[in-house]
Amino acid sequence: MRGLPLILAAGLGLAAIAPSGAQLSDPNLGRSVAASCSNCHGMTGVSLGDVPSIAGRPKDELVRKMQDYKAGRTQGTIMPQLAKGYTDEQIDLVAAWFAAQSAK
Amino acid sequence: MSAQRRDFLKALGGSALSASFATSVFTLPGCATMAPSSGKVVIVGGGWGGATAAKYIRMWSDGRVDVTLVEPNLDFVSCPLSNLVLGGSSTLADVTMSYDNLARRHGVRFVRDTATAIDADKRVVKLARGGDLLYDRLILSPGVDFIWDSVPALNNAAAQEAILHAWKAGPQTVALRRQLEAMPDGGVFVLSIPVAPYRCPPGPYERACQVAWYFKRAKPKSKVLILDGNADVTSKGPLFKKAWAEEYPGIVEYRPNYALTDVDVATRTAKFEVQDSVRASVLNVIPPQRASAIALSAGVITANGRWCDVDFVTFESVKVKNIHVLGDAIQPATGMPKSGHMANQHAKVCAAAVVALLAGQAPNPAPVLTNTCYSFVSDKDVVHVCSVHQYDKDKRTVLPVPGSGGLSSAMSELEGRYAWNWAKTVWADMLA
Numbered sequence: 001m002r003g004l005p006l007i008l009a010a011g012l013g014l015a016a017i018a019p020s021g022a023q024l025s026d027p028n029l030g031r032s033v034a035a036s037c038s039n040c041h042g043m044t045g046v047s048l049g050d051v052p053s054i055a056g057r058p059k060d061e062l063v064r065k066m067q068d069y070k071a072g073r074t075q076g077t078i079m080p081q082l083a084k085g086y087t088d089e090q091i092d093l094v095a096a097w098f099a100a101q102s103a104k
Numbered sequence: 105m106s107a108q109r110r111d112f113l114k115a116l117g118g119s120a121l122s123a124s125f126a127t128s129v130f131t132l133p134g135c136a137t138m139a140p141s142s143g144k145v146v147i148v149g150g151g152w153g154g155a156t157a158a159k160y161i162r163m164w165s166d167g168r169v170d171v172t173l174v175e176p177n178l179d180f181v182s183c184p185l186s187n188l189v190l191g192g193s194s195t196l197a198d199v200t201m202s203y204d205n206l207a208r209r210h211g212v213r214f215v216r217d218t219a220t221a222i223d224a225d226k227r228v229v230k231l232a233r234g235g236d237l238l239y240d241r242l243i244l245s246p247g248v249d250f251i252w253d254s255v256p257a258l259n260n261a262a263a264q265e266a267i268l269h270a271w272k273a274g275p276q277t278v279a280l281r282r283q284l285e286a287m288p289d290g291g292v293f294v295l296s297i298p299v300a301p302y303r304c305p306p307g308p309y310e311r312a313c314q315v316a317w318y319f320k321r322a323k324p325k326s327k328v329l330i331l332d333g334n335a336d337v338t339s340k341g342p343l344f345k346k347a348w349a350e351e352y353p354g355i356v357e358y359r360p361n362y363a364l365t366d367v368d369v370a371t372r373t374a375k376f377e378v379q380d381s382v383r384a385s386v387l388n389v390i391p392p393q394r395a396s397a398i399a400l401s402a403g404v405i406t407a408n409g410r411w412c413d414v415d416f417v418t419f420e421s422v423k424v425k426n427i428h429v430l431g432d433a434i435q436p437a438t439g440m441p442k443s444g445h446m447a448n449q450h451a452k453v454c455a456a457a458v459v460a461l462l463a464g465q466a467p468n469p470a471p472v473l474t475n476t477c478y479s480f481v482s483d484k485d486v487v488h489v490c491s492v493h494q495y496d497k498d499k500r501t502v503l504p505v506p507g508s509g510g511l512s513s514a515m516s517e518l519e520g521r522y523a524w525n526w527a528k529t530v531w532a533d534m535l536a
Contacts, residue, residue: 026460032452036449039449039474039533040529043533047525049521049529050522051529081509082474082476085491085504086492
């Protein structure tokens with residue numbers, strides 16, 4: 001279902017705003033990459049404990065936080081180490097996916 | 105009609121269970137709104153890999169893929185954190201959860217039974233209580249069996265009740281705790297660790313910490329003696345050694361290169377290739393391991409007669425089509441530990457691939473997986489190791505990303521809180 005709006009957008013001549021080819025070939029890529037985060041952050045990013053909730057946070061904020069961890073600008077326990085393992089494209093994908101989830 | 109569906113129907117033809125499948129597989133006349141099934145998946149083993157795969161395939165297929173989970177236990181008992189039961193700061197109930205939500209919320213068909221054989225040509229799983237299950241795709245998350253031949257005196261049920269492994273959380277965990285409670289102060293707890301690879305690399309060293317934590321409070325004249333088959337601590341070495349030296353001085357002793365050859369059950373004595381035998385007050389032997397016997401039946405054990413090689417895009421066996429293998433049973437990629445968290449990640453990559461394949465789509469060609477492993481060095485203080493593994497298209501395997509991952513700088517209570525957060529979250533991720 002999530003792939004449908006992208007296809008429509010392309011059909012209406014709005015292809016320029018569509019994401020990269022990789023996403024078009026697998027509309028579930030954001031979901032699948034985000035599933036590597038849910039072990040600690042909750043299935044949709046709603047925290048069950050001491051870890052911050054990321055569901056429904058603005059995409060730009062989530063990208064900035066991950067990039068700050070990745071660049072070493074933010075200290076932490078495991079997040080600086082994990083963030084360095086993700087590509088910039090994957091960070092954009094998971095940020096967009098969690099931003100689209102309900103905060104409750 | 106696809107070739108796959110034709111094969112499936114052919115397989116269905118001779119089955120005693122075909123009537124029950126028919127209701128879920130075929131769209132009934134007049135029920136046009138019912139989502140047609142896009143395939144039948146059987147999962148063997150409801151541990152970290154199997155339970156996750158069951159839930160995620162149902163979720164990601166919007167209920168279109170039928171999932172049957174074969175698991176003999178009524179409840180899920182978590183190996184991670186079960187060492188806290190030995191220390192006494194948690195109970196087995198704290199690490200035990202129900203499987204109920206998989207069926208109730210997610211529509212997984214839970215079959216409380218043991219798979220005894222696989223016929224890969226006919227795509228049939230045989231069950232201990234009789235009856236066959238047919239599949240389009242089979243997911244084996246079978247865990248490990250112990251190689252009892254390597255400890256001959258333990259190769260019988262009575263001996264295994266006396267000298268415990270407690271390496272599959274459950275009754276053995278509680279029984280080992282009872283042995284520790286019954287041990288007089290001044291006794292020696294001897295822990296034998298097999299040569300790697302084995303399930304949960306840091307687990308034995310965490311166990312040593314937990315028993316030492318108990319002794320320090322309740323039996324301060326007692327000792328923890330670690331006799332390691334490996335040349336050094338296999339995971340988080342400096343962090344564990346620091347904890348032993350600073351938190352448990354005079355209690356924990358670590359000796360490398362102790363390759364166990366056998367035991368004497370009556371005297372609780374461990375025997376070694378090179379060194380003198382060691383007599384214990386409580387002897388805990390973690391035997392060497394291999395993929396469980398059902399993997400052998402399926403013909404998917406391809407590495408050293410012990411583990412299963414898989415294609416890391418789909419976790420399908422490199423040898424047998426339509427059979428996927430998850431968790432501790434696989435021959436891991438470089439730097440990939442046999443851990444619960446890792447099995448959960450295997451399962452998600454596999455679930456996405458299986459849902460795509462059954463819908464006639466290509467799987468994600470470049471999966472990413474993480475591992476996070478917390479070890480309790482006391483009741484509250486924790487150390488971690490973590491890693492990120494990206495698929496390398498040229499090498500056709502997953503590899504740790506250079507510069508990513510790492511260890512705790514020091515043990516801390518903050519990470520103790522994160523460890524409990526992780527456990528509760530990942531348990532819910534699998535089972536809620």
